[in-house]
Amino acid sequence: MKKYIYIVVLMCIGMQAYAQTYEELVGKAMDAVEADSLYDAEKFFKEALNKEPANMGNSLLLSNLGTIQRRMGKNKEALESYTLALNKSPHSIKILLNRASLYLELDYLEKAYSDYCNVIDLSPKNKEALQFRAYIYMRQRQYNEARNDYRMLLEEEPANKTARIGMVMANQKDGRYKEAFDELNRLVTDFPNDASLLKARAELEVEMNSLDLALLDLEEAVKKTPNDADIYVMCGDIYLMQGRKREAYVAFEKAIELGIPRPQLHDKLKASKK
Numbered sequence: 001m002k003k004y005i006y007i008v009v010l011m012c013i014g015m016q017a018y019a020q021t022y023e024e025l026v027g028k029a030m031d032a033v034e035a036d037s038l039y040d041a042e043k044f045f046k047e048a049l050n051k052e053p054a055n056m057g058n059s060l061l062l063s064n065l066g067t068i069q070r071r072m073g074k075n076k077e078a079l080e081s082y083t084l085a086l087n088k089s090p091h092s093i094k095i096l097l098n099r100a101s102l103y104l105e106l107d108y109l110e111k112a113y114s115d116y117c118n119v120i121d122l123s124p125k126n127k128e129a130l131q132f133r134a135y136i137y138m139r140q141r142q143y144n145e146a147r148n149d150y151r152m153l154l155e156e157e158p159a160n161k162t163a164r165i166g167m168v169m170a171n172q173k174d175g176r177y178k179e180a181f182d183e184l185n186r187l188v189t190d191f192p193n194d195a196s197l198l199k200a201r202a203e204l205e206v207e208m209n210s211l212d213l214a215l216l217d218l219e220e221a222v223k224k225t226p227n228d229a230d231i232y233v234m235c236g237d238i239y240l241m242q243g244r245k246r247e248a249y250v251a252f253e254k255a256i257e258l259g260i261p262r263p264q265l266h267d268k269l270k271a272s273k274k
Contacts, residue, residue, distance in 0.1 A: 020047075020051075021051075022048050022051045022052045022055060025044050025045075025047045025048035025051060026044070026045075026048045026057075026061065028040075029041050029044035029045045029048060029061075029064070032044060033064070033068065038068050038072050039072075041068045042068050042069060042072065045061055045065040045068065046065070048061060049061055049062070049065070058088060059085045059086075059088035059089035059092065059095070060085075062081045062082070062084045062085035062088070063081070063085040063092070063094065063095045063098060065081045066078040066079070066080075066081030066082040066085065066098060066099075066102075067098060069081060070102055075102065075105075075106060078102060079099065079102060079103075082095055082098055082099035082102070083099065086099065091122055093119050093122055093123055093126065096116075096118055096119050096122075097115070097119060097126075097128055097129065099115055100112045100116050100132065101132070103115065104132060104135075104136070109136050109139060109140070112132070113133060113136045116129040116132055116133040116136070117129075117133065120133065124152075125152070127153060127156070127157070127160075130150075130152055130153050131149070131153060131162060131163065131166075133149050134146045134149035134150050134153075134163075134166055134170075135166075137149065138166070138170060138173070141173070143170045143171075143174040144174070146166065147167060147170045147171070147174075150163045150164075150166045150167045150170065151167070154167070161191070164183060164186075165187065165197075165200070167183060168183050168184050168200070171183070172204055172207070177204065177207065177208050181201070181204055181205075181208070184197065184200060184201045184204060185201075188201060195220075195221040195224040195225040195228065195231075198218070198221035198224075199217070199230070199231065199234065201214075202214040202215075202217040202218050202221070202234060203234070206238065206241075211238050211241060211242060214234075215235065215238055218231050218234055218235050218238075228258075229254075229255040229256075229258035229259050230255075232251045232252070232254045232255035232258065233251070233252065233255045233260065233265070235247075235248075235251040236248040236249075236251035236252040236255065236268060236272070237268070239251060239272075240268070240271055240272060245271075245272045245273070246272075248268070248271075248272040249269065249272035249273065252265050252268050252269050252272060253269075
């Protein structure tokens, strides 16, 4: 009997010797993150949280856990982890931004908007929050509010290309064509090799019924990105507007050659043959 008690005592001592501390579990989790072993990282973060649920550092651990779960495609669990982290650190800008970006990725616009607003309340000039709140305003067709956020970004960083393009889009959607056109001209001058800006200006010129100017911009754009099928679709659409059906047909066929499925352009091809 004494022998068995002795063995049990030794086993207990051995288990205690191999018991891992909170710090060791966190260290293993971080090592797993470095090794891109997401399953192990999630496992060790959870073990550390269970080890010391009241530890003051758990908001950071929960945020890290949320990021790991997001990378694993466990979006529901990631949101729960971010929310638990914010329960412990409600004014953490980093965690608010993490949760907001996941909400936005999942198209939960109102929840993302709320988090971005909270960030801006805490840090009025936060670029990420202003940029993505402006994006949400654009999605909701609140163009004046979007312009306000883009304007704040540009006050801090006048050369911010994303904010400048955002301002163009807000003005264009709101029918303020001259302001949009003037800024697009400046953007094309500042970024002469960016074909997307030429395409954007061409779209605006179509709305302004300046079809010949739009074609000129698309001709320049195709020189920079000759394999962009969308440019040929845009050209084909303009040719149809001008009654140039043969040229429209050729443009649509070129777009198909570059990868656009023929069924997608069926109606356009049909219209160009009439």
